[in-house]
Amino acid sequence: MTAVAADPSAAYLLRLADDCLVLSHRLAQWSSRAPTLEEDVALTNIALDLLGQSRALYARASELDGSGRSEDDYAYLRDEREFVNCLLVEQENGDFAVTIARQLLFSTFQLLQWRALCDSTDMQLAAIAAKAVKETTYHVDHAVLWVVRLGDGTDESHRRMQAALDSLWPYTAELFEDDELTRQLVTRGVAVDPEKLREQWDQTVERVLREATMQQPAASWAPTGGRQGLHTEPFGYMLAEMQHLHRSHPGARW
């Protein structure tokens, strides 16, 4: 199994799919551990939406790369270097504030990306995006409510929300990077230019942080490499846990 799919559209779809799958797994790790029952249900429902989105994207990628791989093959039988998700979604859950900060930063980006992809020349991708727009709108709402509530809450909740934001902020730069693949596919109308989403993302995040009485972190280092399969340390551990059952018992069924 090769890391880079031969068909450029398939390679692009894997980036979108891996973002969804990895964040879905991170959120599923909250199951039975969230601060309240309602939050437990909310985080796992968001995880379920993301899992559904990833399945549709993997299925489309498989059609395009002609590999005949199943959704499970992509999820469970690729190694770390073959995953092309952004670094932000693989970061550890931390406390609840870290998870919520990650949700705000990523879902805001993802919603803008889905909206733009509704006009993709790949009709199946456009259909997936049109469905996902509705779902991700809820994810953004959920994150915004919590960021404002915690940021503009007690001294302790404010301190932890700000610390969470500061720790994740460097990973946001990678979201807007373009490369040879995106440039090629933007020309064909398949992909969106991630750089074009930056301005609206900045405006939305800035507005939410202001309402939450929080400080926008200054630009500092900008780690990157996820789209080339170079990941941060926590990812290997997550993948080992996620793939363990399938690899130990190939073909296991419910």
Next chain:
Amino acid sequence: MLAPTSAMTDAVRRAVGQIVDPEIPVLTIADLGILRDVRIDDSGRVDIDITPTYSGCPALDVIRHDVEDCVRELGHPVTVNVVLAPAWTTDWMSDEGRRKLHEHGVAPPRRRDSGARLLELEVACPVCNSAHTTEVAHFASTPCQALRRCTGCREPFQHFKEH
């Protein structure tokens, strides 16, 4: 096999339309608007289009199998296609479906006009019909429902969210 008639298509559509949603079993897939199309070709082969409510809805795989079983029992070979476009909306839920949900204690989704504005402003309590209700949580036992509470009779209840 005789050439397909509209009566045959209707019979298949009626039978398949009675299949219930495994997560909200008061509703049929016809009530929900997820049964999108039924076609029969000259050889008697049936093609059925269904669409998911939410991308990750786990009920869809069960529904797909139920549809296949149902059509085979009617004596037709069948292919079930999952179509994503146009994206499912609660505006496709039938009046009958809305009535059943209300009886079941779930507030049905509000209707929208052609400009996508909600026609009713309040979500009414399915127990006492009070219009004074508040949202407790965006998500409930399934992704398509929210948890609300009635400030009149104090009962908590689920609301099938507009989507």
